[in-house]
Amino acid sequence: MLVSMETGVNDAIVIGGGFAGIAAACRLAGDGHRPLLIERAPRLGGRASSFVSRETGESIDFGQHVLMRCCTTSTGFLLRIGLPDAIRFQPTLSVPIVSPEGRTLLRSSAFPGIFHLAPALLRFRLLPFSERVRVLRAGLALALTRARTDRSFAEWLAAHGQSPAAVERLWDPISIATLNAPSDAVGLHAARKVFRDAFFRPDGADLGFFTFSLSEVFTAARRYIENRGGTVRTSDGVRLLIVEEGRIAGVELESGEQFDSEAVVCAVPPPALEKLAGSDGPLEPILEAASRLRWGPIVNLHAWFDRPVLDEAFSVAVGSPAQAVFDVTQLHGGSPGGLTHVVLSQSAADEWIDRPVEDVSTSLLNALGELFPAVRAAKPCRTLVLRSRQATFIPEPSVDRLRPRAPTPIDGLYLAGDWISTGWPSTIEGAIRSGIVAAAYVEERLRVDRLVDDGDE
Ligand SMILES: Cc1cc2nc3c(=O)[nH]c(=O)nc-3n(C[C@H](O)[C@H](O)[C@H](O)COP(=O)(O)OP(=O)(O)OC[C@H]3O[C@@H](n4cnc5c(N)ncnc54)[C@H](O)[C@@H]3O)c2cc1C
Numbered sequence: 365m366l367v368s369m370e371t372g373v374n375d376a377i378v379i380g381g382g383f384a385g386i387a388a389a390c391r392l393a394g395d396g397h398r399p400l401l402i403e404r405a406p407r408l409g410g411r412a413s414s415f416v417s418r419e420t421g422e423s424i425d426f427g428q429h430v431l432m433r434c435c436t437t438s439t440g441f442l443l444r445i446g447l448p449d450a451i452r453f454q455p456t457l458s459v460p461i462v463s464p465e466g467r468t469l470l471r472s473s474a475f476p477g478i479f480h481l482a483p484a485l486l487r488f489r490l491l492p493f494s495e496r497v498r499v500l501r502a503g504l505a506l507a508l509t510r511a512r513t514d515r516s517f518a519e520w521l522a523a524h525g526q527s528p529a530a531v532e533r534l535w536d537p538i539s540i541a542t543l544n545a546p547s548d549a550v551g552l553h554a555a556r557k558v559f560r561d562a563f564f565r566p567d568g569a570d571l572g573f574f575t576f577s578l579s580e581v582f583t584a585a586r587r588y589i590e591n592r593g594g595t596v597r598t599s600d601g602v603r604l605l606i607v608e609e610g611r612i613a614g615v616e617l618e619s620g621e622q623f624d625s626e627a628v629v630c631a632v633p634p635p636a637l638e639k640l641a642g643s644d645g646p647l648e649p650i651l652e653a654a655s656r657l658r659w660g661p662i663v664n665l666h667a668w669f670d671r672p673v674l675d676e677a678f679s680v681a682v683g684s685p686a687q688a689v690f691d692v693t694q695l696h697g698g699s700p701g702g703l704t705h706v707v708l709s710q711s712a713a714d715e716w717i718d719r720p721v722e723d724v725s726t727s728l729l730n731a732l733g734e735l736f737p738a739v740r741a742a743k744p745c746r747t748l749v750l751r752s753r754q755a756t757f758i759p760e761p762s763v764d765r766l767r768p769r770a771p772t773p774i775d776g777l778y779l780a781g782d783w784i785s786t787g788w789p790s791t792i793e794g795a796i797r798s799g800i801v802a803a804a805y806v807e808e809r810l811r812v813d814r815l816v817d818d819g820d821e
Contacts, residue, residue: 374400374595376627376806377615379602379640382410383792384780385631386585387441387799388806393592394444395807400623401589402615404601408582411755412792416579419746420700423577426750428664428690428709430678431572434561435793437800439572442581445588450581451572452695457481457563459571460676461537462735463490463683478507478564490533490682498525499534506556507564514761517555518548533682538563541680541688543789544660544711544756554759554789571678573695605630605640605777612776627809629802631780633754646773653766657783662755663713665728666692666748668703673738686731687711703745708732713751721749756790757783770802776809778802 378389381403389401407413414425431438433453442450457472457480468489472480485503488496502524509520521535536546542558543550562569574581586596600621605628606614614624630637634654641647677694681687688709693699708728710716716724725747733739757763767785770778780802781795788794 374398374623374625375810376400376629377402377623377625378629378631378780379615380410380631380636380781381405381408381582381596381598382631382781383412383795384782384784384799384802385410385629386582386589387796388629388631388780388803389589389594389596389799390441390445390585391800391803392806393589393594395803396592397807397810398593398595399589400595400597400625402600402602402617403596403598404618406599407579408586408596408598409578411752412578413582414577414579422700422705423579424666424748424750425574425578426664427662427752427755428688428692428707429574429578429792430688431792432562432568433570433572434565434568435572435791437797438793441796441800445581445584447581447584450574450576452575453572454570456567457569457571460679461490462679462681462689463533464734465490465683472566472570477566478503480566481563488534491530495527495530498527499530502526503559503564506559509552509556513552515552516548516761517550517552518546520552520555521547537680537682537687540712543759544662545758546712549660549712550759551761551763553761554763557787558789573678573690576696602640604642605774607645607774607777610646610773610775612774626776626813627778627806628776629778629780629799629806631799631802633781634783637779650768650772650779653768654783657757657763657766658760659754660711660756660758661713661717662752663710663716663724664750664752665708665710665724666746666750667706667708667725667729667732667744668699668701668746669706669739669742670703670745671742672704673706673732673742674704674736681731681735684731684735685727686735689732689735704742706732711755717751717753724749759789770798770805778805 375397376392376399378385378399378401389399392399414423416423459470461468471484473483475482485500486496505524539547601618602615603618604616612628616622638651674691677691679689686708690707692705692707699705769785780798782790784798786794786797
């Protein structure tokens, strides 16, 4: 029987309360099961979690998260947990690109199919006209290319006539924003996925911004699970997986409590999985491959100004130390204390991650002032630097060989997490998809077990 020692009701255990584990638990709860979700941290959300500022009471997200309209499983998940308005999508893709030399707009047009961005690229003022035409040609070739290859995206771009300026001003900003690494660090395969699912579809790349702090998503998810008879435990991690004769039998928590279960979803990143499984057990080949995944940092500077400083809620900087610029006050429709909350999000942040906080703040505020003159007249009342050292894995050329599928050699144990093989980069969408896939395996497992139980009677 599948029974929890504590309550006698949970029929599956999910370890890890990031988007992957939450998606798995919500799926199970929504389909009539009673999952037990166990999260080590005091709050749900993992890398997408938030904390409450002691000074202002504001809920601040560790990472400024953006989705694109192609992230359909994420929007489906938010609908399922009762948050249809959690994301506001742009009516059409429109990204202001700012640089110290001027500004241009990457905006979708009425042109059909993959040509929807052609007019914007032909007007892309940050490159000479001849280069814009070459960018269009490369875009077409990228849409048509089929070969699976271990080439880097940068090699492919060079082979298709893309100049260093085109890479620096267009291709790398897109690669860094979507894959957390520049084109020479990512595989062609990963870049092609982003372009095919998002930019080559008229609405695939429309940006979606959360209309409130992500903590509200996790509050709603918790409510969804608990209202359906599931249980959410926080502040107590799993210490080890209990495996008997090659089958999962339950888990032991750091507090020493044990829970039996014949179906467990493990939705934690590879180092945490290694601690749970030990390094020389049946998961060893999975762990060995996963240890070769390279993870990249993201650094965010939060700045609160005494007045509005940005016209747009979101823009991308090129030719500047700054990258993505968010006006959180506009995105969330207000900010405690009437201040203007701006976030500068630095992806592929290897050069920022170990710099002193003061240095990060000063450099990025100066860069912001260079891009937006209104910033220079405003007073930054407070700043905060948040660093995520292992924010996402980098989709290097051979990455697909390192990502395991959900089933494991341990019967009844399934893996989830953004790093599992979903075809998606290290994103909320990848995490949610992995959780739903793992939940589907658990459901199948529970169904089969029930049939076998019935047969025994
Ligand atoms: C700064 C930043 C910005 C980002 N921006 C974006 C973006 O704009 N768009 C996007 O789509 N994605 C973005 N991402 C990536 C996205 O946040 C992740 O892909 C996603 O949140 C991963 O979810 P996950 O559930 O797979 O893993 P995690 O969020 O890492 O969750 C794993 C959970 O397991 C828990 N855990 C570990 N060990 C144990 C244990 N023994 N017992 C119990 N619990 C345990 C951890 O505490 C954690 O909560 C960003 C990430 C960062 C850090």
